[in-house]
C-alpha cells in the first residue's frame with residue numbers, strides 16, 4: 211500500500227501507431243530536471259516499431275491525401291481547440307519534463323502549439339500555384355503541388371510540443387501522413403497529444419508517434435526507404451549523421467540547427483529597451499533557445515554603461531523552482547547538459563575572462579526538493595577572445611559573453627566570425643545602418659530593436675552550419691509538397 215510520502219507511480223508511455231497506443235518491450239528513463247528524479251519511462255523503440263508506424267502511415271496516405279484542404283483544416287482546428295481545453299495538463303507535463311517554468315509553458319509553449327495547428331489549418335486554404343501561357347507553342351502551363359507521402363519528423367527537447375507541432379501541422383495540413391519522433395528526454399506532451407487525435411477526428415495512421423532515442427528510433431526513421439522526407443530540428447552534429455544516413459535514398463531534408471547568435475549594440479541604441487530585451491534574448495527558457503543571444507558586441511563608447519546595466523539586470527533574472535511564479539528560469543534539461551554548460555564558464559575563467567555574475571559567483575536559493583535539480587543562474591562573461599571555444603561553440607544555456615567594438619565593419623565581421631548563421635539582433639536608431647548591417651549579417655533571421663517577434667508567414671531557418679532549407683508559411687508548403695509542371699497544348 212502507498213503512504214502519502216511515497217511518489218506517484220511512474221508514468222509509462224506507449225507508442226501511438228495506426229490510431230492505437232502500442233506498448234513497447236523496453237524503455238528508457240526520463241528525468242524531472244527540477245528534482246533530478248526519474249518521473250517517466252519512455253519506449254526505447256527501434257526498427258520494428260518504426261516499421262510498424264511507417265506501414266500505418268502508408269496505409270492512411272491515400273485517403274488522407276484525397277481529403278480536401280478544408281476537411282483537413284477542420285480537423286486541425288478541432289485539435290487546436292482540444293489542446294486549449296486541456297491546457298493546464300499540457301503545461302504541467304511540459305514543465306515537469308523539460309524543467310522550464312510553468313509560466314513559460316503556459317504563456318509560450320502550449321498556446322503556440324495550438325496556434326501552429328490553427329495557423330497551418332488556415333494558410334493551407336490560401337496557397338496558390340503558377341500558371342503561364344506559351345503563345346508561340348500554343349501551350350498553357352501550370353503547376354500543381356502534391357503531398358510527398360510519409361513524412362519523418364524529428365524534434366529536440368527545448369520546446370517539445372511547440373517544435374513537434376510546428377512540423378506535424380504543416381505536414382498533415384498539406385496531405386502527408388507522418389511518423390514523428392520527439393526527443394527521448396521530453397516525450398510526455400507528445401504522448402498527451404496522441405490522446406486527443408482521435409477525438410479531433412484525425413484518422414488512424416495519419417499521425418503516428420514513435421518514442422525513443424536518436425541512435426535507435428531516429429536512425430530507423432531516417433534510414434527507412436519509404437519515408438521520402440525528413441524534417442529535423444536539433445544539433446548540427448546530429449544533422450550531419452542524418453544527412454549521411456539519408457543520402458543513399460535522396461531524401462528531401464529540412465534541417466533546423468544550432469546557433470551562436472550575436473547582438474550588435476550601437477551607441478545610438480535605446481539602451482533601456484536594449485538591455486531589457488537582450489536579457490531575455492540571452493536567458494529566455496534557461497538560454498535553451500536556438501535563437502538565444504550568446505555574443506553581445508557593444509560599441510566602445512557605451513560599453514561600460516551597458517555592461518553595468520546588463521549585469522545588474524542579469525542578477526535580477528531569477529532562477530528557481532519551475533512552479534514558483536516569480537521564477538524567470540527553471541532547470542536545465544539534464545545533468546550532462548548542466549555540466550557541459552558549466553564547463554564553458556570554467557573554460558572562460560581558465561582563459562582569463564571575468565565572470566560578472568551567475569555561475570560560481572552567485573548562490574541559488576532553491577527549495578529543499580529542488581536541491582538536486584539542474585539549475586544554473588544567469589551568467590555574464592567578458593574578456594573572452596573571439597577565437598575561444600566559448601565564443602565559437604553553441605553553449606545552449608544561460609551564459610552570454612559581452613565584448614566592445616570600435617567600428618561598424620568590425621562589429622559585422624566579428625558577428626559573422628563563427629560557423630553558425632541562425633539569428634542576429636541589431637540595436638541602433640539609425641535606419642540606414644540598421645538596413646545596411648542586416649544585409650551584411652550572415653543569419654537567416656535578423657531582428658532589429660527587438661527579439662523573437664515571429665511572423666509565421668516568413669521563412670525560418672539558418673545559414674552556414676545552422677541549417678538547410680526554410681520552414682514557415684509558403685516555405686513549409688513547398689517543403690511538404692512536391693511540385694509538378696503540366697503543359698497542355700491546345
Ligand code: NAD
Nearest residue numbers: 365366367392393423424428429444445448466467468500
Ligand atoms: P539532438 O540533435 O541531440 O537531438 C534532436 C533529435 O534528434 C532528438 O529527437 C534525438 O533523439 C534525435 N536524434 C539524435 N541522434 C539521431 C540520429 N542519429 N538519427 C536520428 N535522430 C537522432 O539535439 P537536442 O540536444 O535535442 O536539441 C538541442 C539542439 O537543437 C541545439 O543545437 C539547438 O540549437 C537546436 N535547435 C534548433 C532549432 C532551430 O529551429 N534551428 C530549434 C530548437 C533547437
